[in-house]
Amino acid sequence: MPTHRFTFASIAVRQALLSTLVTLAAMVFLATAASFAIERSMRADLQRMIDADIDGLAEIMVDGGPAELVRRAIDRTAWRPSAGARAYYGIADANAVRRAGNIGVPRGVDAGRSQVAEISLGDDRVLLRATRLRGGWTLVVGRSLRGIEALQHRLRVDFLGVAVVAVVATLIAGLAVAARLRARVEALSQTFTRFERGDLAARSSIDRGGTAGIDELGQLARHVDEHFDWTQALLIAQREISDNIAHELRTPLVHLDTRLLGALGHNHDDIVAAELHLARSNIRSIVSLFDALLDLTLAETGGPTTDTSSFDLSEIAADLAELYTASAEEAALDFKARITPGVTQRGEAMAMTRLIANLLDNAFKYAPAGSKVQLIVVAGPRIIVEDNGPGIAAADAEHIFLRFRRAAAPDTGHGLGLALVKIIAARHGLSARVEDAGPGARFIIERHDAGTKGSS
């Protein structure tokens, strides 16, 4: 089972990064909202100050006339506040001649409508209002926006600092939680791996969340352990039942065989002896069939092989090829082996030996004298046993790997060999199929995805 490294592939790490991003987004949103709110509020304050100033100067114009207005405007222009927004004043007479102040009437600003505008003045930004006074005079009052900008800048810096601290804290906390979560999931995963590899006593020893396993992983671990307890009990029961059945079935057969042996010892009649030998042979056949069925059933229910050791498939195939060469000569078969050296496979070496032996047995059994039989093993792995014998009828091809199915020819065997081939192949992640070799049959064992990937 693949182990999740501490990378983006880990759900826990992704969760931690997502939390950090959400925190960052929240901080940005908060800073932006605060900045807008403060700017709006301060602008409103500035606007009120400007309007109050205009109101006061308009009254001065009424009470003291233009001279007083000019004097007051000069005073106010000269006054520079130590804090707060710098003030701008401008007074122009009815002929639009500037009479006092540090600002003129900006173009495009309609004093007749007491229009508000925002302009650039040197390196300053100014919010102002121009208004028409008695006698056609024009009064402009403005306030610098620099204070708002400075406050916004300070706010951004402060928010950035807070955001950095919050994001780092969230990330550290998230990764710490992710590490703990990952460790617990990893422990659970390792428990599965150990159990799958045959350690039936493997149980999740993970931290159950500190409060008697009430968190989700703790509950999952408890369920896993309960499931393993149940599976272990089933596997032990299955083994005991199959062993007991084997023992209880074989024992009377052994007794029967012993009595037949005893009878043979006392018998002097050749015909009776032949019958007794035949009876003993029948007993062996029953036992052999029973063992083959048990092998098949237990292999079928065993799931994928738990043995992950690597072995040299080529070496196994070469040994079997040598073993079967003599049989081929005896049966007048033209047997050839084409084995790529160094082809390896993970799993049970003896089971794969049996798979190849069963395929060769099958070919040798059905190919008539003079036929060609070929064993091919190439990388992949891909195992092919083909012959140019009678082949398999199309109608039988799809059932050939079922138990007790065999071509209507020899009377040897139980018809379980190819069924076992398919099960052993499946346990090693391989598929088994047969195709027409035109003439003859071609049995192919290869990876399930070999057809789609074009692997050989």
Add this chain to the structure above:
Amino acid sequence: MQILLIEDDALTADAVTAILAAEGIAVEWAVTAEIGLARTGDTAIDVIVVDWMLPGMSGIDAVARLRRAGIEKPVLMLSALGRAEHRVEGLDGGVDDYLAKPFEPAELVARLRALYRRTTVQARQPVLIHGDIELHVHARTALRAGKHLGLSPKEFELLKYLMENAGEIVTREMLLRNVWKLNFDPQTNIIDVNLVRLRRKLEDGFACCCLETVRGSGYRLTAP
């Protein structure tokens, strides 16, 4: 040779005793693993035959205890559990050989003799000699009457095993397990034809035979 038989089934025990007695092999019978274990220290015992499924302690547990106690006497497991998986488990569990019931009397005798010989004969001799056949283990060459026999690596192993058990019956299953390292029986007659091939190489050009087929049992390398 003296055998300690640990077997709870009286009929099987009687049959084994009778088969071995006919071959001049003495048998001491223990009905449980506990009783058998108490007798394993007896120096007169050469080979132990133990059943797997026994009342109380199982045969496989008894062998484990035996090995833990440092007793290295050869053990043959004689069991009704005959699947390849059981053979592997038995051999991994410390037994030296495994024979499933029902068995051929000749096979039982052959296996016991092979186990007994393993304890008494120098199995790692560099040169094995049987009559006019010589087998040089390190050089991996075989000669008959000084004439080189062109054997394949497997044929060499086959002849070596036969020579190590010269004069005794060697069964097909013994050959499958010890020469070809297979713990299952292929359905075809591959052992017989390989023996025929070896016999041809051993006997071609010589007047006398040396590899005898024991009908229904196996093969025996006889004095040439």
